[in-house]
Every structure is written in structure tokens, then in C-alpha cells.
Amino acid sequence: MNKNYDVIIAGGGLAGLTAAIELSQNFNVLVIDPDAYPRHKMCGEYLSLEVDNYLQSLGVDVLELSDSKIDKFSFSQGSRTIRTASLPLGGIGISRYSLDYHLYVKAKEYSDFLCDRVVDVVSFDNYYKVQTTEFELQAKQVLIATGKRSLLDKKLERPFIQKKSPWLAVKMHYRYEMPNDLVELHAFHGGYAGLSKVENGDVNLCYLVNYKTFKRYKNINTFNHKVLKENKVLCKFLNTAVPVWDKPITISQISFEQKEPIHGKLIMIGDTAGLIHPLCGNGMAMAIHSAQKASHYVTQFLNKEINQAQLLSNYSKDWKRTFSSRLRYGRWLQKILLNKSSSSIAYWLLKRFPFILPVIIEKTHGKHIQP
Ligand SMILES: Cc1cc2nc3c(=O)[nH]c(=O)nc-3n(C[C@H](O)[C@H](O)[C@H](O)COP(=O)(O)OP(=O)(O)OC[C@H]3O[C@@H](n4cnc5c(N)ncnc54)[C@H](O)[C@@H]3O)c2cc1C
Numbered sequence: 001m002n003k004n005y006d007v008i009i010a011g012g013g014l015a016g017l018t019a020a021i022e023l024s025q026n027f028n029v030l031v032i033d034p035d036a037y038p039r040h041k042m043c044g045e046y047l048s049l050e051v052d053n054y055l056q057s058l059g060v061d062v063l064e065l066s067d068s069k070i071d072k073f074s075f076s077q078g079s080r081t082i083r084t085a086s087l088p089l090g091g092i093g094i095s096r097y098s099l100d101y102h103l104y105v106k107a108k109e110y111s112d113f114l115c116d117r118v119v120d121v122v123s124f125d126n127y128y129k130v131q132t133t134e135f136e137l138q139a140k141q142v143l144i145a146t147g148k149r150s151l152l153d154k155k156l157e158r159p160f161i162q163k164k165s166p167w168l169a170v171k172m173h174y175r176y177e178m179p180n181d182l183v184e185l186h187a188f189h190g191g192y193a194g195l196s197k198v199e200n201g202d203v204n205l206c207y208l209v210n211y212k213t214f215k216r217y218k219n220i221n222t223f224n225h226k227v228l229k230e231n232k233v234l235c236k237f238l239n240t241a242v243p244v245w246d247k248p249i250t251i252s253q254i255s256f257e258q259k260e261p262i263h264g265k266l267i268m269i270g271d272t273a274g275l276i277h278p279l280c281g282n283g284m285a286m287a288i289h290s291a292q293k294a295s296h297y298v299t300q301f302l303n304k305e306i307n308q309a310q311l312l313s314n315y316s317k318d319w320k321r322t323f324s325s326r327l328r329y330g331r332w333l334q335k336i337l338l339n340k341s342s343s344s345i346a347y348w349l350l351k352r353f354p355f356i357l358p359v360i361i362e363k364t365h366g367k368h369i370q371p
Contacts, residue, residue, distance in 0.1 A: 005028050009032070009143045011145035031107060039096075045196065060106050202244055205241070329364050
């Protein structure tokens with residue numbers, strides 16, 4: 001196999017695949033990911049429509065991939081539900097099984113893929129050494145797109161990985177009747193759950209809970225029964241919905257600690273640069289958007305229009321300008337939602353002043369991304 005590339009991308013999720021599609025039009029690109037496609041992944045599977053034009057320009061028409069066009073949002077707490085008429089930009093319900101696979105097929109047209117794990121990346125003056133479990137490779141530029149948390153973060157000694165990450169997420173697809181155009185958010189003790197339809201009509205239940213609350217119940221079934229069912233909407237859902245898979249997907253140690261888009265001379269994209277709280281429903285769009293930004297500066301660098309220091313500084317400034325305030329609002333919203341008294345006040349306010357909700361949602365989203 002070729003061992004020298006213009007660009008090596010560690011991680012083939014949404015950020016890595018988007019960057020591969022962009023950069024492989026002009027450079028030779030290798031994507032390294034340990035898992036084969038298609039595969040299910042932890043996610044609420046609500047994709048903000050800020051990315052549809054951009055993805056279409058890359059050759060992936062997401063509006064063709066799913067009939068589940070979502071423009072309504074409802075929120076419940078205990079036995080109380082409210083509903084807003086519309087989401088400012090809206091989104092679609094699409095499984096990661098389908099979305100990642102379509103991006104992968106497109107990326108594969110011009111990029112090489114290696115099914116392996118990156119274990120180390122070392123930077124030299126004008127190249128990088130990338131160590132996988134099997135190979136030592138070289139590239140003029142490297143993008144790190146390994147997601148929320150990876151052993152590579154430990155190897156690179158990133159500060160966020162030293163801190164505790166007490167969050168656990170659970171996802172399962174079900175057969176259940178609910179409107180195509182609705183995404184629901186339901187609060188329960190210690191966490192919250194999202195419900196929305198994906199492209200094949202299945203309903204995705206995805207929830208986030210702090211480990212302190214979960215550990216009292218030992219397993220997911222007991223937790224669902226004792227805690228999720230305290231919420232009236234989730235109780236009805238769990239009593240009637242039919243699971244599609246044998247068992248749910250789970251991940252633990254999810255960290256919302258602040259990260260940096262640059263580490264040493266390494267460029268981070270997607271969740272590797274920063275993870276927005278899932279209740280905002282904007283992580284996928286941010287991953288795709290950050291990949292577009294990084295690809296733009298890497299292209300300028302490889303075409304010798306800017307030097308390495310400018311590449312790192314321009315990307316870092318652009319990333320912070322675009323995403324920092326969304327992350328801040330996300331942290332603030334999650335705090336409110338998970339606190340019983342503040343979420344009761346928020347519920348009361350939203351019931352009386354429903355126009356506030358679209359304004360809050362806008363703060364955690366961007367505008368349509370221009371191709
Ligand atoms: C519970 C939950 C619900 C969510 N719901 C939503 C939602 O409804 N809407 C939304 O927009 N966002 C949501 N998000 C956020 C969204 O899932 C992420 O923001 C998005 O997946 C980020 O894409 P990514 O490419 O950065 O990472 P990922 O898609 O996680 O991809 C990372 C890739 O890197 C690979 N990898 C890891 N380590 C290595 C290594 N050492 N070497 C090589 N490859 C490696 C992995 O195999 C993986 O394929 C949710 C997140 C959570 C936790």
C-alpha cells in the first residue's frame with residue numbers, strides 16, 4: 001500500500017468523511033477508521049438543515065435520503081408537554097447507518113481507506129508520521145477526526161481526557177407511530193431523551209443520563225422502567241413501542257469538557273474539537289461544518305498560499321468565531337434542563353411565552369452553510 005499521502009484523516013465519521021470528499025478532489029487522501037461501513041452509531045439522528053445545500057454540493061443529497069422532514073419540536077417534563085409550531089431552520093431524521101454510509105461511498109470515489117486504528121501522530125518540520133496498529137505512514141497534513149473520545153486523545157495528552165466524564169448514552173430503534181415532522185425532547189431524573197423518526201420509519205430513542213443516577217439501577221431495562229417511565233410521554237412510548245434491535249447501543253464516559261481545535265501542530269475537526277450538548281441537535285452539522293473549514297485552510301496550505309503557522313491560526317480563530325457561543329449556550333441549556341427547579345421555571349416561561357423557544361434554538365444553531 002501507498003505510505004505517503006498529502007493528507008491523512010484519523011477517523012471516518014461525519015467530520016472525517018466530509019473532509020475526505022473535499023480534499024480528495026485535489027490531493028491524495030487516506031482515511032483511517034477501525035470500523036467497517038455501514039454501521040449504527042450513537043446519535044439522536046436529527047440532522048439540522050443548515051448542511052443540506054453544502055452536502056448536496058459534495059454529491060450527497062440528504063433530502064433525497066429521508067422523508068422525515070422535521071419542523072416541529074415538543075418538550076416534556078414529568079406529565080407536562082408543550083409544543084412549538086416550528087423549528088427555525090428545521091432538520092431531517094436520518095440514521096447514522098444511512099448518512100455515514102452515503103458519505104463513505106462518495107469519499108471512496110477518490111480517497112483511500114484503511115480499516116485500522118491510529119495509535120500515535122508525531123509532527124516534524126514539514127511532515128507528520130502516523131502510526132496505526134499495523135503501519136507507519138507519512139503525510140504533509142493530518143486531520144484528527146476521532147470523535148468524542150479516543151485512546152489517541154490519551155496518547156496526545158489532551159487536557160480534557162484527564163477529567164472525569166460521568167455521562168452515559170443509550171440508543172435503540174423502535175416501531176412506533178409518531179408524526180414524521182416532529183422531534184421530541186423529554187426530561188427525566190438525571191437526563192433527557194430524544195425521539196424522532198428516521199428514513200425507514202423507525203423511531204430512534206436516544207438518551208443521555210449521568211452515571212450517578214444510572215448506577216443505582218444496574219441495567220438499562222430497570223432504568224427505563226423505574227426512571228424513564230416517570231415521564232408520561234416516555235412511559236406511553238416504552239409501554240407500546242416495539243424494539244427493532246436485540247439490544248441497545250450504549251457508550252459511556254462522554255465528555256463535555258472544553259477542548260481546543262488545535263493541539264500542538266494538529267488540527268481537530270468534529271467532536272474532537274468540541275462536543276455540543278446533544279439536546280441542541282447540532283453536533284452533526286458542526287462536525288460537517290468544521291470539516292469544510294479545515295479543508296479550506298488545508299487546501300490553501302498545500303497550494304502554498306499560506307504557511308503552517310497561518311493554517312493553524314486561521315482555522316483556530318475561524319472555529320472559535322463560529323462555534324464557541326453555540327457550545328456555551330448548549331452548556332447553559334443542559335444545566336437548566338437537568339435541574340428540577342430551573343427546568344420547572346423554564347417550562348412555565350415557555351408555556352406562557354412560546355416565542356422564546358425558537359430564539360433559544362437559533363442560538364445553538366448556525367445559518368445555512370454556503371458550499
Ligand atoms: C447521545 C447523543 C445524541 C446525539 N444526538 C445528536 C442529534 O440528534 N443531532 C446532532 O446533530 N448531533 C447529535 N449528537 C452529536 C453527534 O453525534 C456528533 O456531534 C457527531 O457524530 C460528530 O461526528 P464526528 O465525525 O466528529 O465523530 P464520529 O461520528 O463519532 O466519528 C469518529 C470516528 O473516529 C473513529 N475513531 C475513533 N478513534 C480512532 C482512532 N484512534 N483511529 C482511527 N479512527 C478512530 C471512530 O470509529 C468513528 O468512526 C449526539 C451525541 C450524543 C452523544
